[in-house]
Amino acid sequence: MRKIIVLEFISLDGVMQAPGGSKEDTAEGFKYGGWTAPFFDDEAGKIMQEQMAGEYDLLLGRKTYDIFAGYWPTHAAEFWPQVNKITKYVVSKTLEKGSWENTKVLKDVEDVKKLKEEEGTPLQIYGSGNLIQSLLKNDLVDELWLKIFPVTLGQGKKLFQDGTIPAAWKLTKNKITSNGVIFAYFERAGEVKTGEVG
Numbered sequence: 001m002r003k004i005i006v007l008e009f010i011s012l013d014g015v016m017q018a019p020g021g022s023k024e025d026t027a028e029g030f031k032y033g034g035w036t037a038p039f040f041d042d043e044a045g046k047i048m049q050e051q052m053a054g055e056y057d058l059l060l061g062r063k064t065y066d067i068f069a070g071y072w073p074t075h076a077a078e079f080w081p082q083v084n085k086i087t088k089y090v091v092s093k094t095l096e097k098g099s100w101e102n103t104k105v106l107k108d109v110e111d112v113k114k115l116k117e118e119e120g121t122p123l124q125i126y127g128s129g130n131l132i133q134s135l136l137k138n139d140l141v142d143e144l145w146l147k148i149f150p151v152t153l154g155q156g157k158k159l160f161q162d163g164t165i166p167a168a169w170k171l172t173k174n175k176i177t178s179n180g181v182i183f184a185y186f187e188r189a190g191e192v193k194t195g196e197v198g
Contacts, residue, residue: 002115003122003142004059006132007051009036010148010159016129017156019149024067030156039149039179047175047183051145052080055121059112061128062092068126069100089115089123091131109134116140129157136164143187144169150180166192 009019018024018033026033060068065088076083088103091112095105106112112135115123125132135141146159170189176182 001117002120004112004116004125004135004140005056005122005143005145006125006135006141007145008126008132008147008159010146011035011151011153011156012148013152013154014158014160015153015156016127016159025063025157027157028155032153032156035151035153036147036149039151039177039181041177041179043177044147044179044181044183047177048147049079052083056124057087057089057121058083059089059091059115059123059125059128059131061131062090062095063130064127065090065092065095065098065100065103069098069103073100091128109138109140112140113138129159132159133161133163136160139165139167141188143185146182146184146186148182148184168192 008016010016017030018026019036020034022033024033058068068083068088072080072083084101086102088098088100089106089112090098090103091106091108093107097103098105106115125135132141168189168191169186171184172187173185174183
């Protein structure tokens, strides 16, 4: 069975929308695109490169796929050298064939379930907010690699929305940069447990 790993930039209030640039995603009047930039430094970049190294395939929603396919094929050599060669699975009801090499199209979450049941490398997800909501509602996420930035945005698309399956998570590793960015790695750890404090 393949692991599904969600890698996201989020604000303290859980917003994941448009972390990388002002024009990345302005849906619903979002005006804080590029909110990670003031906190991103060499230390954070090094950890990001460690996360992007290794063997895995990508699992992306259509919007993130289009953004990545418009940038990474000609910019990958220095920062993400393997990205053109690995398989990119894009979930889309309308896309017939991807423009980026080694792209395979999945139609829905049922196709993702079948892919997850196969033997193979982990599947990493970046961005892809709508896809992640579907995966969380179907309890298909195995790990969360979160980059939590010391900023609140007050608006925007959130990582965890209504419909997320209640779940327990175990912190397996963490690192805090000098700019206050928390890199936190979580693994799925069963059901939510409750009790009384005190």
